[in-house]
Amino acid sequence: MTYDLRRLRLHGLIQRVPRTHRYRVTDFGLRAALFCTRAYTRLLRPGLATIVPQASTTNTALRRSFDQLERAMDQWCARTGLAA
Numbered sequence: 001m002t003y004d005l006r007r008l009r010l011h012g013l014i015q016r017v018p019r020t021h022r023y024r025v026t027d028f029g030l031r032a033a034l035f036c037t038r039a040y041t042r043l044l045r046p047g048l049a050t051i052v053p054q055a056s057t058t059n060t061a062l063r064r065s066f067d068q069l070e071r072a073m074d075q076w077c078a079r080t081g082l083a084a
Contacts, residue, residue, distance in 0.1 A: 005023060008014045013029035016022070025033075051066040 005014070008029070009016065009023070012026055013032060014023040015026055017024055047062060050060045050062045
């Protein structure tokens with residue numbers, strides 16, 4: 001826990017309350033946390049839902065691009081003899 005608290009403090013996400021063992025979230029830390037949760041909710045969840053086969057059967061541009069990438073990686077692995 002000491003390592004994690006130190007990293008958060010050095011990145012400016014939290015600050016230590018003087019003469020205590022407590023920490024307070026900084027304004028930057030709050031904005032960073034809100035950004036991450038909103039990015040996950042608005043970008044990652046919908047984006048991942050379109051490329052996961054069990055969750056979506058629609059033929060979206062993101063799904064087609066992901067399938068194309070997967071085929072290209074499989075071909076490259078087969079040509080080089082790597083186990084996929």
